[in-house]
Amino acid sequence: MDFAELAPDTSGYLGLVAYLQLGFFQSISMVSAISELAAKETLSTAAGFALSKHQGLVAEIRRRGEDPTEVMAPYVSRVDDFLLLTRGASVNENLLSIYITQGFLDDFFISLSDGLPHDVGARYASLLGADSGTSGIVSLLTDAITVDPKRAHFLAMCGRRLLGDTLLLAQSALVLEGHSESEEARIEPVFTELIATHTRRMDALGLTA
Amino acid sequence: MDFAELAPDTSGYLGLVAYLQLGFFQSISMVSAISELAAKETLSTAAGFALSKHQGLVAEIRRRGEDPTEVMAPYVSRVDDFLLLTRGASVNENLLSIYITQGFLDDFFISLSDGLPHDVGARYASLLGADSGTSGIVSLLTDAITVDPKRAHFLAMCGRRLLGDTLLLAQSALVLEGHSESEEARIEPVFTELIATHTRRMDALGLTA
Numbered sequence: 433m434d435f436a437e438l439a440p441d442t443s444g445y446l447g448l449v450a451y452l453q454l455g456f457f458q459s460i461s462m463v464s465a466i467s468e469l470a471a472k473e474t475l476s477t478a479a480g481f482a483l484s485k486h487q488g489l490v491a492e493i494r495r496r497g498e499d500p501t502e503v504m505a506p507y508v509s510r511v512d513d514f515l516l517l518t519r520g521a522s523v524n525e526n527l528l529s530i531y532i533t534q535g536f537l538d539d540f541f542i543s544l545s546d547g548l549p550h551d552v553g554a555r556y557a558s559l560l561g562a563d564s565g566t567s568g569i570v571s572l573l574t575d576a577i578t579v580d581p582k583r584a585h586f587l588a589m590c591g592r593r594l595l596g597d598t599l600l601l602a603q604s605a606l607v608l609e610g611h612s613e614s615e616e617a618r619i620e621p622v623f624t625e626l627i628a629t630h631t632r633r634m635d636a637l638g639l640t641a
Numbered sequence: 642m643d644f645a646e647l648a649p650d651t652s653g654y655l656g657l658v659a660y661l662q663l664g665f666f667q668s669i670s671m672v673s674a675i676s677e678l679a680a681k682e683t684l685s686t687a688a689g690f691a692l693s694k695h696q697g698l699v700a701e702i703r704r705r706g707e708d709p710t711e712v713m714a715p716y717v718s719r720v721d722d723f724l725l726l727t728r729g730a731s732v733n734e735n736l737l738s739i740y741i742t743q744g745f746l747d748d749f750f751i752s753l754s755d756g757l758p759h760d761v762g763a764r765y766a767s768l769l770g771a772d773s774g775t776s777g778i779v780s781l782l783t784d785a786i787t788v789d790p791k792r793a794h795f796l797a798m799c800g801r802r803l804l805g806d807t808l809l810l811a812q813s814a815l816v817l818e819g820h821s822e823s824e825e826a827r828i829e830p831v832f833t834e835l836i837a838t839h840t841r842r843m844d845a846l847g848l849t850a
Contacts (some may be wrong), residue, residue: 454685461670461688469717470710473699476663479670480692483685490682501679508678 438606439547447503450489456482463526478565488559588639647815648756656712659698665691672735687774697768797848
């Protein structure tokens with residue numbers, strides 16, 4: 433039995449991921465609004481990438497003859513709660529949140545797309561794998577840490593909290609039937625790999641995971 | 642003497658218009674964030690269109706060998722003040738603000754592009770003339786007025802205040818030397834035409850201008 437067999441049906445997958453990308457678009461736009469002019473370029477570009485992913489997934493929902501609003505509706509409160517929970521109190525915390533949560537969840541949903549019918553899964557993975565503008569966000573964060581190295585400890589702590597919330601959202605996307613041992617066995621290697629990638633993401637900022 | 646001769650230099654024009662489009666992108670994103678799911682589709686699409694215009698103008702700044710941040714910087718506080726002044730207290734007021742201010746200013750800067758060197762002026766006008774997603778915003782507003790016709794009077798009043806603020810921002814873009822009579826004579830026919838277009842925009846909502 434494979435991890436990808438825990439994937440929701442195609443419609444559920446698209447609804448959750450499409451609304452999540454819309455949420456990333458909103459979150460990044462909001463950070464852009466409160467940022468310095470030079471950072472606005474990086475952030476509005478990243479917001480545009482998230483919007484493109486959202487629009488690509490909405491087009492996929494329409495292609496299936498479904499209504500995007502109806503398909504996304506069941507996930508609105510879950511995603512809104514997640515975005516509220518992972519919203520930071522400062523620009524730098526918000527940048528870290530975007531970098532960590534978007535990076536993790538895009539990877540996670542790319543992995544999970546293996547459990548969808550082959551042709552569409554590959555298409556959605558390719559949409560999600562497109563540029564997110566991450567390198568610009570990493571530059572903004574490393575600049576902020578260079579300017580004030582005392583930020584490193586606080587941001588490292590934020591990164592741990594973000595990982596926890598993100599793991600929970602990821603897990604909520606899986607169709608679990610409560611056969612805890614066999615399900616855990618299937619989930620574990622994938623989550624281990626995603627957490628290792630998270631650690632590399634923190635490393636890229638010079639932060640301990 | 643022609644109205645278009647009051648146009649700023651190419652760099653000043655691009656800096657103001659590029660930052661204004663970034664501002665529209667931010668404003669529309671913010672309304673999207675507080676809107677119902679069905680409206681979010683319309684609004685995120687419109688935000689994407691404003692972002693595309695911004696990115697097109699930033700590409701034009703780069704093409705001239707200039708730094709977009711430096712070119713936009715002189716206009717940040719003027720545009721931020723304008724957006725704050727024209728921000729509404731409700732979703733419907735904000736929708737009206739986007740519809741009225743963006744519609745007027747896109748038209749205004751298209752007119753003003755006639756005063757720039759011919760080839761670039763035509764290119765910027767074509768960027769600004771691209772789809773703004775206005776029809777979706779008009780639908781949201783007419784739906785809101787149909788649901789509660791008492792909104793019409795309040796929104797009509799908002800439209801008048803928005804027109805005043807928008808005229809002032811437009812005027813601030815002109816290079817005026819204080820020869821008031823001859824300058825007024827050049828400005829008047831253009832503003833008269835833009836105000837007539839504004840009236841048609843209000844008419845489209847069933848509101849008196």
